[in-house]
Amino acid sequence: MAVAIAERQSLVAEAGTGVGKTFAYLVPLLLSGRRALVSTATKSLQDQLFLRDLPRLRDALKVPVRIALLKGRGSYLCLHRLAEARDSAQLPDRFAVRALARIEVWAQGTSSGDLAEIDGLDERSPVIPFVTSTRDNCLGQDCPRFRDCHVIKARREAMAADLVVVNHHLFFADLALRDSGVAELLPTVDAAVFDEAHQLVETGLQFLGSFLSSNQLIDFARDVVAAGLSHARGLADWTQVAGTLERAARELRLATAGPLREVKGVLKLRWDERAGRPEFHEALAALVTAADAARDAVLAVEDSAPDFTRLADRARRLSQLAQAFAQPAAVDRVRWIDLGPRDARLVESPLHIRDLFTEQRAAAPRAWIFTSATLGSDDKLSWFTDSAALEDATTLRVDSPFDYPAHARTWVPPRFPKPNEPGHPAAVGALAARLAGRLQGRTFVLTTTLRVLPLIAQALTDAAQAAGDHLVVLVQGTHPKRTLLQRFLDTPRSVLVGSASFWEGIDVPGDALQCVIIDKLPFPPPHDPLVQARSKELESR
Structure with missing residues (x-):
């Protein structure tokens, strides 16, 4: 990592879960004194880097580095749209009205405008589109509240910082739409680091189409x-x-x-x-x-x-x-x-992001570092390097030091309903209740879709009650993610049922988490249009 940063090289590094990838790139970045951009997969991972890992390392290394967090405009309160929502919004129910009132109270004291500060505000709340802006409806300098704009303030802080933490969605959205400030920031940095890089290709395709x-x-x-x-x-x-x-x-x-x-x-x-x-x-x-x-x-x-x-x-x-x-x-x-x-969504997408990365890497000499636990099955990490036009990059594979055979088990239950069968969610819930009952909670149940999440949670609750196990079932969407995680850590005999946002970037140390149940592996089906188009392209080479 340090050599790639110092010599402005491209590095693709794969290292297993728990090896210490985050510190492996943060320490040389902080010690190098160079301006850097760090992009990770989700807003939750952004918050973890910005609120925990970076301050801890900065204090330990005693380096005077100014850090900033930059999210998409949908994460920040728009004061102009808040005023409009107060006067004319057609809110769906009384819960939305209460949420709007809470946002109005919080708006009086926030300095960042980051909606993640509000405890109890669900990230899927129907109120959020009323009080945030999009590229389409932002008035820019014509806005009557432009001088107080939280988005503009966050961008200014990012431009003044030594190290800026963004997420992949923001990175690609900005390169495609020039909408968030990354396009202005990227030319000024000496190093760009992408954590959880295995998600880059799919995320990039979403925004380049x-x-x-x-x-x-x-x-x-x-x-x-x-x-x-x-x-x-x-x-x-x-x-x-x-x-x-x-x-x-x-x-x-x-x-x-x-x-x-x-x-x-x-x-x-x-x-x-x-x-x-x-x-x-x-x-x-x-x-x-x-x-x-x-x-x-x-x-x-x-x-x-x-x-x-x-x-x-x-x-x-x-x-x-x-x-x-x-x-x-x-x-x-x-x-x-x-x-x-x-909803119906018509989508047009390119087949790959090779052209984008080729263009960005050629624009100016800087270090490009890509790291994840899963980037390929060979030493060249071809699965990732081929898709991102990084065949010329230095590659590194670091095995995990953990003794998985001695300390972990993977189990696929036999005679189980298939994922597309009606009884599958209930069977997953019943299995989760049985295992969590034996483990006194300490269990995650992860689903691949939001649709089955409440079905599995209800089946789990019913099965636990029938067995006399007093489990506390925490369900995504009932509280903010941070609150759910903290309650899982603080509450004995708890089970957390979550979907996509709980699949990665979750740190539960110690023995608080003993079992992870996944309802089905999230691979795209063979008839997926994008998979089919890529297969045809490969066959034609």
Whole structure:
């Protein structure tokens, strides 16, 4: 690590869980005195680095390094949208109203505006879109609260820091959209480190492609009504404009669903399953008409408020996306449809991120370090290096010092329902209750989808009660992640049931965690459109 930083090399390093990868790159970074960017997989891992690991090492090494945390704009309170939400937001229920009131109280005293500071605020709360901004609805320098903007403040602190902690989503979103400050920050650093680098390829593909969803239309319709009623009441029939957009969203959802009526979870459909149908193209045409009508309506009152200029840009972008999806895809890109219970998402993606990393590495000499516990099955770590155009990088593999055969067991239960069978969630819950009862709690149950999470949690609770085991079942979504983890550590006989955000970056030291149950391994199915497109590309080489 130290050599790569000093000589501005590219290094791909694989080391097993618990080896000490984090300190292995943080120590030489802090001692080098060089400006650095550290990117990790999730916001939770960001917080762990920024709040625990970096301060501890900085104090131990006694180095005067200024550190900063930079998240995406969706993590920060928007004071302008908070004021609008107070006046015109159509909140779904009384719980959302209470959450908004809590945010208003907290907003009076926060200096960072980071919503993660609020204990008890679920990261999936329906209030969050009302009080945060997106690239589409941010007013920039035209915003009346621009001088107090928490996003701008976080970017300024990042530009002034010696070491900045970001996440992969933010890194790629900024390179693709120039929206968060990383694009300005990256040219100024001497070293860029990517922890949990095995997630880079999939994360990058999400942001280098394009998508159009029915929820995008509904969000846009909601913002049109809010701005119209706040700044141009009576100058247009804003309810009718929004209603046309919402109908277009429903038609798009119905056209993509086709014969499917009750969709559970998210289905990934091949593009050719729907794209050839007349109703699909009719839905896209209706979307273009609705977006163009909304653009004309907001442009007619553009001088009333800066909000309308942004809304016109969003309408134009939605229309362009719908027209693009009505045309055939380029040969080096793949399309598919993500269909959920309430949303339909049209996705177009490149097949790899090789071009992006080639461009970034050629831009300026700096150290590029990629590390993870799983980067390949050979000494060249080809699985990762091939996909990220890093064949010329130095590679390093460090085995784990832990004696897994002596201290761990992996068990696949026989005669168990298959994951796609109706009885699978109940069987997982019953098994978890039996094992956790023997271990007096100290168990994680991890699911691959949010859909089955409450089913497994309820089955676990019922089975434990039937057996007379007084287990405390903690379920993701009932409290913030930090709160759940702390309760798991502090509460005897506890079991935590969680999904994606609990799969990695979780540190439970000692004997507090003795068993991890995974409902199914999260590999994409062979019929996944992106997997199929990559396979065809490999076969054609």
